[in-house]
Amino acid sequence: MKTMYNLNSAMLFLLSCCIVFQVYPDGQRREGRFSVAQRARTNWHALIQQADSIYYQVPDANAGRTAAQEQELVSIRELYTRVTQQNDDASARAHAQMALADMCTFGDGGAVDYARARNLYECAASQRVNMVINARATVRLGDIYKLGEGVPANDVRARSYYTIAAVQNYDLESKALAQAILGNMYYFGEGVPVDYVHARELLRQAGGQNVNQEVQRAAHDRLAEMDNLGI
Numbered sequence: 001m002k003t004m005y006n007l008n009s010a011m012l013f014l015l016s017c018c019i020v021f022q023v024y025p026d027g028q029r030r031e032g033r034f035s036v037a038q039r040a041r042t043n044w045h046a047l048i049q050q051a052d053s054i055y056y057q058v059p060d061a062n063a064g065r066t067a068a069q070e071q072e073l074v075s076i077r078e079l080y081t082r083v084t085q086q087n088d089d090a091s092a093r094a095h096a097q098m099a100l101a102d103m104c105t106f107g108d109g110g111a112v113d114y115a116r117a118r119n120l121y122e123c124a125a126s127q128r129v130n131m132v133i134n135a136r137a138t139v140r141l142g143d144i145y146k147l148g149e150g151v152p153a154n155d156v157r158a159r160s161y162y163t164i165a166a167v168q169n170y171d172l173e174s175k176a177l178a179q180a181i182l183g184n185m186y187y188f189g190e191g192v193p194v195d196y197v198h199a200r201e202l203l204r205q206a207g208g209q210n211v212n213q214e215v216q217r218a219a220h221d222r223l224a225e226m227d228n229l230g231i
Contacts (some may be wrong), residue, residue, distance in 0.1 A: 138161050139174045
């Protein structure tokens with residue numbers, strides 16, 4: 001696992017870039033400003049990858065975290081925030097929006113903030129530069145309205161997001177997850193009339209993929225239940 005020293009060094013680099021832009025007034029040392037901007041632009045993804053490598057290995061809150069891990073999450077949340085505010089790399093910005101939204105949803109590195117999470121997911125789902133992130137954010141928006149995270153639960157709206165994610169081909173794991181959830185929604189009549197034929201087709205598609213074994217197993221279990229019930 002990377003150390004906090006490396007992460008903080010990366011954050012200091014970002015701060016130094018901002019200082020350079022402020023120190024040199026317009027009309028002076030334009031070549032130097034361009035050089036720093038280019039360096040910052042080529043490092044956004046490196047910073048994101050560094051943050052991801054720490055964030056997605058830290059245990060869930062209910063599994064127990066050390067004080068050092070909690071502090072790591074605070075720093076990572078700050079870093080993701082910085083990346084969402086830059087305009088040099090739209091793909092990295094979308095990635096950071098998605099990760100920061102996750103942190104706001106689960107209260108990692110700060111307070112739970114469903115409103116901010118929803119806004120960030122919407123931004124990530126509306127951009128067309130990083131379509132993998134687009135698909136993942138679209139599924140999370142479906143989750144927000146399905147589970148009522150900071151908003152009244154709304155199965156109809158949730159279904160609209162899951163339907164979009166279920167037909168895209170940029171992120172197959174998001175696609176399979178959306179198909180499985182939609183299959184269950186048609187099975188139980190959540191936000192849509194009960195439709196066993198459509199439910200079976202969606203569950204069959206979700207069960208036929210090999211990118212997420214948990215989703216695949218859940219889809220197979222539901223299909224087996226339908227077979228046993230003769231529906």
